[in-house]
Amino acid sequence: MLTLIPTPIGNLEDISKRAISALKTSEILFCEDTRVTKKLLNLLNIDYKNKEFISMHSHNEDKILQKLDPEILKTKNVGYVSDAGMPGISDPGSKLVKFAQKHNIPYTVIPGPNAAITAFVASGFEGEFIFYGFLPHKGSEREKKLNEVINSQKISILYESPHRIEKLLNELKEKIPNRTIFLAKELTKLHETFIKGKVKDINIENTKGEWVVVIDKGEKANTLSLTYDEILNLPLPKKEKS
Ligand code: SAM
Numbered sequence: 001m002l003t004l005i006p007t008p009i010g011n012l013e014d015i016s017k018r019a020i021s022a023l024k025t026s027e028i029l030f031c032e033d034t035r036v037t038k039k040l041l042n043l044l045n046i047d048y049k050n051k052e053f054i055s056m057h058s059h060n061e062d063k064i065l066q067k068l069d070p071e072i073l074k075t076k077n078v079g080y081v082s083d084a085g086m087p088g089i090s091d092p093g094s095k096l097v098k099f100a101q102k103h104n105i106p107y108t109v110i111p112g113p114n115a116a117i118t119a120f121v122a123s124g125f126e127g128e129f130i131f132y133g134f135l136p137h138k139g140s141e142r143e144k145k146l147n148e149v150i151n152s153q154k155i156s157i158l159y160e161s162p163h164r165i166e167k168l169l170n171e172l173k174e175k176i177p178n179r180t181i182f183l184a185k186e187l188t189k190l191h192e193t194f195i196k197g198k199v200k201d202i203n204i205e206n207t208k209g210e211w212v213v214v215i216d217k218g219e220k221a222n223t224l225s226l227t228y229d230e231i232l233n234l235p236l237p238k239k240e241k242s
Helices: 017-025 034-043 061-067 070-075 094-102 115-123 139-151 165-175 228-232
Strands: 002-005 028-031 052-055 078-081 107-109 129-134 155-160 180-185 193-198 211-215
Touching: 002 017, 002 094, 017 078, 028 034, 034 052, 061 094, 070 094, 094 107, 115 155, 115 180, 115 211, 139 165, 155 165, 165 211
Parallel strands: 002 078, 002 107, 028 052, 028 078, 129 155
Antiparallel strands: 155 211, 180 193, 180 211
């Protein structure tokens, strides 16, 4: 049986009873970083000397899964833990789920702490949203994705690192100075900070920490934009009976 186990995004008290129980009963723990998981187990006073740890992260997961015997996951309690929050959300985990689906391995996902959802609720924005995770770091890929975010008719949720948060804010100032955004820094931690306002009015003094950026939906474009083919295929108006 495979269990995807969420871990706190800052506040140790956010670990759930179910997550603790799964950590305790796992005989094998796949971890994004075994050092981070062992530190957590120490903080939770969970004895891990009889557990097997397997490091599985974005750079080696394909290789590990190619060699992994599905029987192990069928016969043992196996857990997957990323460094923080929900596995599979801007973190490894989805490939292990696909592996379980392919080999008919029973699996479950324990719900738990997640920075995107926590920031969305804190933002006070209401309605449909799209989770983008991290934008590409640079070049035309970043420009393309950023334009998609800005033109979206839905609320956008982005993850950003302390090294790039200022760059992102400057890009938004240039493109959408009057849009309302919400920034959440260090969620659930001692220095949790919320900032909401029009992009042009936001200045951050201390970029250090983990960031979620929530961007309100864009205005509906009032110009009709159809491709040539779409125009040709428009239904003709019915003739009124005389
Ligand atoms: N799996 C995690 C989750 O469920 O939220 C996300 C992991 S992703 C590699 C790490 C990014 O999530 C950070 O760079 C930051 O953008 C966001 N993040 C994680 N913890 C956070 C926190 N306590 N406060 C604000 N953002 C956080």
